[in-house]
Amino acid sequence: MTKPRTLYQKIWDDHVVHQRDDGTALIWIDRHLIHEVTTPQAFEALRLAGRAVRRPDLTLAVPDHNVPTNHRFEPIADPESAAQVAALAANCADFGIEHIEINAAAQGIVHVIGPEQGFTLPGVTLVCGDSHTATHGAFGALAFGIGTSEVEHVFATQTLLLKQSASMEVRVTGELGFGVTPKDVALAICGQIGTGGGTGHVIEYTGPVIEAMSMEGRMTLCNMAIEAGARAGLVAPDAKTYAYVAGRPRAPKGADMDAALAYWATLKTDPGARYDRVVIIDGSAIAPLVSWGTSPEDVVAITGNVPAPADFADPSKAAAAARALDYMGLVPGTAMADVEVQNIFIGSCTNSRIEDLRAAAAVVAGRKVAANVKQALVVPGSGLVKAQAEAEGLDRIFIDAGFDWRAPGCSMCLGMNPDKVPAGERCASTSNRNFVGRQGPGARTHLLSPAMAAAAAVTGRLTDVRDLMR
Amino acid sequence: MQAFTTLTGIAVPFGAENVDTDVIIPARFLKTVTRKGLGKGAFAVLREDPDNIFDAPRHRQAPILIAGDNFGCGSSREHAPWALADLGFKVVIAPSFADIFSGNAFKNGMLLVALPQDQIDRLMEVAATDDITIDLENQVVTTPFQDRFSFEIDPFRKSCLIGGVDEIGLTEAQGAAIASFEDRLAADKPWIGGAAKRAA
Ligand code: SF4
Numbered sequence: 001m002t003k004p005r006t007l008y009q010k011i012w013d014d015h016v017v018h019q020r021d022d023g024t025a026l027i028w029i030d031r032h033l034i035h036e037v038t039t040p041q042a043f044e045a046l047r048l049a050g051r052a053v054r055r056p057d058l059t060l061a062v063p064d065h066n067v068p069t070n071h072r073f074e075p076i077a078d079p080e081s082a083a084q085v086a087a088l089a090a091n092c093a094d095f096g097i098e099h100i101e102i103n104a105a106a107q108g109i110v111h112v113i114g115p116e117q118g119f120t121l122p123g124v125t126l127v128c129g130d131s132h133t134a135t136h137g138a139f140g141a142l143a144f145g146i147g148t149s150e151v152e153h154v155f156a157t158q159t160l161l162l163k164q165s166a167s168m169e170v171r172v173t174g175e176l177g178f179g180v181t182p183k184d185v186a187l188a189i190c191g192q193i194g195t196g197g198g199t200g201h202v203i204e205y206t207g208p209v210i211e212a213m214s215m216e217g218r219m220t221l222c223n224m225a226i227e228a229g230a231r232a233g234l235v236a237p238d239a240k241t242y243a244y245v246a247g248r249p250r251a252p253k254g255a256d257m258d259a260a261l262a263y264w265a266t267l268k269t270d271p272g273a274r275y276d277r278v279v280i281i282d283g284s285a286i287a288p289l290v291s292w293g294t295s296p297e298d299v300v301a302i303t304g305n306v307p308a309p310a311d312f313a314d315p316s317k318a319a320a321a322a323r324a325l326d327y328m329g330l331v332p333g334t335a336m337a338d339v340e341v342q343n344i345f346i347g348s349c350t351n352s353r354i355e356d357l358r359a360a361a362a363v364v365a366g367r368k369v370a371a372n373v374k375q376a377l378v379v380p381g382s383g384l385v386k387a388q389a390e391a392e393g394l395d396r397i398f399i400d401a402g403f404d405w406r407a408p409g410c411s412m413c414l415g416m417n418p419d420k421v422p423a424g425e426r427c428a429s430t431s432n433r434n435f436v437g438r439q440g441p442g443a444r445t446h447l448l449s450p451a452m453a454a455a456a457a458v459t460g461r462l463t464d465v466r467d468l469m470r
Numbered sequence: 471m472q473a474f475t476t477l478t479g480i481a482v483p484f485g486a487e488n489v490d491t492d493v494i495i496p497a498r499f500l501k502t503v504t505r506k507g508l509g510k511g512a513f514a515v516l517r518e519d520p521d522n523i524f525d526a527p528r529h530r531q532a533p534i535l536i537a538g539d540n541f542g543c544g545s546s547r548e549h550a551p552w553a554l555a556d557l558g559f560k561v562v563i564a565p566s567f568a569d570i571f572s573g574n575a576f577k578n579g580m581l582l583v584a585l586p587q588d589q590i591d592r593l594m595e596v597a598a599t600d601d602i603t604i605d606l607e608n609q610v611v612t613t614p615f616q617d618r619f620s621f622e623i624d625p626f627r628k629s630c631l632i633g634g635v636d637e638i639g640l641t642e643a644q645g646a647a648i649a650s651f652e653d654r655l656a657a658d659k660p661w662i663g664g665a666a667k668r669a670a
Binding site: 018023081098144156161163196252257414433 | 578
């Protein structure tokens with residue numbers, strides 16, 4: 001009998017091109033997604049070395065990070081953003097790579113369009129020059145972010161030289177409570193294991209909460225594996241995964257699909273396989289969460305208060321908390337639900353899929369954006385999500401309430417395009433990073449779920465969405 | 471990749487923990503199509519303070535940075551090591567580094583040295599006045615005061631840093647193995663190939 005293996009181990013073993021004596025292995029890459037920010041230097045280097053892209057048929061390009069989310073059919077005003085977007089188009093044409101143009105119906109955030117197009121599949125190795133590539137792990141794909149030199153390496157060889165990571169099981173037990181979403185689970189995990197907690201590991205999420213989760217929810221969860229320090233997050237593929245993939249434009253069809261399904265069914269972690277580390281989280285105990293600080297581990301239940309530096313036993317953590325509170329302009333002991341917000345951002349690769357927009361719209365319906373909120377954006381993750389939402393009338397709900405309904409892109413998640421949070425103002429944001437200056441210089445980010453962001457929009461302060469849902 | 475053996479120089483005793491890539495280089499500086507010139511955006515927010523540690527006259531073009539735990543967490547942007555390199559850094563010493571950053575730094579010939587916090591504290595103290603030496607061959611950090619701290623490094627990375635190897639060239643030497651993998655893939659998993667349309 002062969003040794004029981006984890007899902008991660010099986011995908012790894014199936015992709016080893018060459019095992020080296022020093023413990024590293026040359027790993028085959030099945031899927032390469034690219035965008036405009038982390039590729040120009042890689043293309044430049046290919047040109048200098050006279051190298052070609054080995055497998056354009058495994059490579060798909062889309063501009064997302066700096067595309068404007070309004071006035072889309074006019075030229076991009078910012079010359080540097082315009083140059084990057086133009087460079088992507090030109091490089092793809094030169095190297096024979098399929099490029100989803102900025103105004104194509106299928107354009108969107110790279111981590112939204114991969115699954116949507118059926119480009120992301122169970123059991124593949126998938127990389128992208130972006131840390132949130134972990135998102136695709138929701139399909140049982142080994143998906144991780146790479147730097148530009150690695151992008152160049154994949155272009156030239158369709159492989160990467162890697163060392164296997166340790167494995168970590170994060171088992172979420174019980175059942176999520178009323179008003180608690182996958183985003184809250186993701187934040188709870190960051191809070192429990194810390195932003196360095198998964199360093200050197202690939203996480204596999206297991207347990208009844210994950211099994212019950214939709215594909216959208218699993219994507220939200222895996223998206224934030226990187227925020228817990230892990231290179232990748234994985235969920236074993238199951239009937240939901242297959243149903244999501246089937247019929248997508250680039251998904252296998254006919255006999256290929258049958259063969260793929262048979263292979264995917266073998267990927268599940270074997271009974272008795274050992275993980276290097278196991279973390280158990282009581283899903284029933286998770287409340288809707290908000291972040292108070294400048295790291296995704298700085299989270300507290302919406303019913304809780306802003307912590308004090310003295311609450312942290314570790315002196316360096318206490319010092320970091322003091323700095324974060326100062327940046328965030330928060331006073332210890334303040335009820336989180338008393339914190340006013342001026343900006344709302346519903347979007348990003350974490351929470352911009354149809355299910356996210358439905359959850360937010362359900363809270364917004366029949367209500368208005370509060371008077372103190374200056375900017376409330378809904379940025380669908382892709383053109384297809386946008387069209388679906390419009391077909392369901394969600395756009396009307398948002399627009400009638402006073403939201404701005406935008407075109408797809410990364411937008412205010414990182415403020416490379418004109419969508420920014422002004423210095424000193426707060427933003428209730430469904431994105432994944434509350435780093436200093438992430439949403440614009442001096443911007444103060446509170447991470448939360450789409451339903452919670454919608455609740456904050458209509459009350460003008462951080463709000464327990466459960467109070468609006470009853 | 472530039473070769474690295476031994477380096478003695480001024481170290482910037484920065485010391486902060488969980489320094490994320492948005493701190494190292496904010497997103498607004500990423501709109502570039504080349505690797506050069508990113509130093510102007512390095513630590514941009516911290517450097518708004520005229521008394522910041524990086525622009526202190528003693529630290530201009532210093533080759534060594536000393537930081538706290540989990541350095542380089544956050545995004546995969548290789549602009550982070552490019553920006554650090556453009557500021558003059560060739561070595562970063564910290565208790566630990568985020569995974570993707572660590573790969574990116576290595577690919578740009580930047581040495582990351584992980585040492586326990588108490589040794590970092592000692593180096594921070596020395597760095598205020600004296601040079602620090604990093605000897606990659608012998609895997610040791612030394613000071614003029616007889617401090618001698620050994621560090622671990624992946625043997626492959628070490629040999630690449632010392633030899634200044636072109637990693638893509640190394641992989642291309644495995645061309646036959648890659649080609650036979652591709653053949654097996656086409657036979658065993660026919661649904662993998664042809665996922666994207668080849669542009670004209
Ligand atoms: S939405 Fe935000 S986190 Fe996601 S890929 Fe874009 S910038 Fe990165």
